[in-house]
Amino acid sequence: MAKANKSRYAVLGILANAPGSSGYDIRSIMKGSTDYFWQETFSSIYPVLDALEKENLITGVQGASSGRNRKAYNITKKGLKALQSWLMEDVELEQGRNEMLLKIFFGELNSISSNIKHIETYKSQISARKLVLEQTRLNLPKKYPKDAGLPFWLMTVEFGICRMQASIEWSEYALEKLAKIKKQKGVKK
C-alpha cells in the first residue's frame, strides 16, 4: 500500500488540523509552522494530494469557497487511521548534512578570515531564525489558546530554540578559537 513517502503524512497531518485546506493553504500553513524542521514545495504537495485522493485518504471538493480555481481537501476516516498508524511507527534518526561544518572541517586548507566569515554568517542566520521562533512561542498561545495541539506545537518550537541557542553558543566558542589561531599565526611571522 502506502510507500515510505513522508510528505504524504505531513500533508495528511495538516489536513487533520486544518480541514478544507487547498494545496496552496497547506504550503502557507507549513511555511508558518513546520518550516524550520519540515518543508514541502508545491511540486511535492500537489502530486501527493492527487495520490491521497485516489487512495481515498482524503476527499477533494472543487471550487469550494470562492470563485477561484480552488480545490479544498478533507481527511477521511481511512486517512486519519493511516496517519495515526504512521505516527505510532518508530522513527529512525536521520543524520543530515551540514555544509558549513564540512567547510570548517577542511578549514586548515582555507584562510582563517574565510573560516571566521562562514561562522559569523551562520551565527547571524541562526540568530535571525531563533528570533522568529521566539515570536512564534509568544504568539501561538494567543492565537490558539484552546487548541489541543498547542502543547505539541510549542514543544517543537522549543526544540528549535534550544538547538539554535546551542548553535549560537558553539559559534561563539568557534570564533574565539579562530581568533586564537589567527593570533598564533601572526606571532610566527
Add this chain to the structure above:
Amino acid sequence: MAKANKSRYAVLGILANAPGSSGYDIRSIMKGSTDYFWQETFSSIYPVLDALEKENLITGVQGASSGRNRKAYNITKKGLKALQSWLMEDVELEQGRNEMLLKIFFGELNSISSNIKHIETYKSQISARKLVLEQTRLNLPKKYPKDAGLPFWLMTVEFGICRMQASIEWSEYALEKLAKIKKQKGVKK
C-alpha cells in the same frame, strides 16, 4: 565546469588530508570523522572519483600498495585550487527535515505513550552518539597531536557535542511536559 555537487568536495578534502587513499579508504575515513554531519556511500564515492580524475582534479594509481585490486588517488594542484575556491564560497543555511519532530507536531493525534516513546528513543540514540563524539574529542589530539587540521576537526566535534547536549536537554523538557499532559488526562477521567 564543476557542478554544484558537494560530494566531490568532500572527497577532494579527504584526499587533501589523506593522499593515496582508495575509494574504500575515503569511506572509512569519513565513517570515523565526518559521519555525523556528512555521509557518503560507495555508490556516490566511486562515480565522483571517476569524474574527478577525468577533470584532472585527482590522479589515480592502480594497484599501488598491495596485491589487491586497489586504486589509490592523489589530489592535483588543480584539484586543491578547486577545493579551496569552494571552501571560500558562502554557505547557504539548509534546513533539514526531522521526522521525529513532525510526529511530535502531530502528537495530539497520537497517544501520549507513543509520543513519550518517540522522545525516549530519540534521547537515547542521541546520547549514544554524543558518547562516541566525546571519545573522539579525547582521542583525536592523541592520534594527530601535530596535525594542522586538528583544531578544525575538534571544532566540528564540539559542534556535534554541543547540539546533541541541547537535544538531550530538550528531550528531558519534553518528557516532563508529556508527563504533565498524561496526568491531566488521567484526572479528567
Add this chain to the structure above:
DNA sequence: CGTCACATGTAACTTGTTACATGATTCT
C-alpha cells in the same frame, strides 16, 4: 491599471539510496 496574493500544475534535472554483483586477502 498594476501589483500582490491566490491557485494549480508539469517537466527536467539532480541527487541520493538500496540492492545487486563480484572477488581477493588476511586473520583466527
Add this chain to the structure above:
DNA sequence: AGAATCATGTAACAAGTTACATGTGACG
C-alpha cells in the same frame, strides 16, 4: 576452512528541487 575486511562497481529506484507555464481575484 570460514569469517571479516578490503575492494570496486552498476542498476534501479526514490525523492526532492528548480524552472517553466498559466491564469484569476482583490485591493489600492
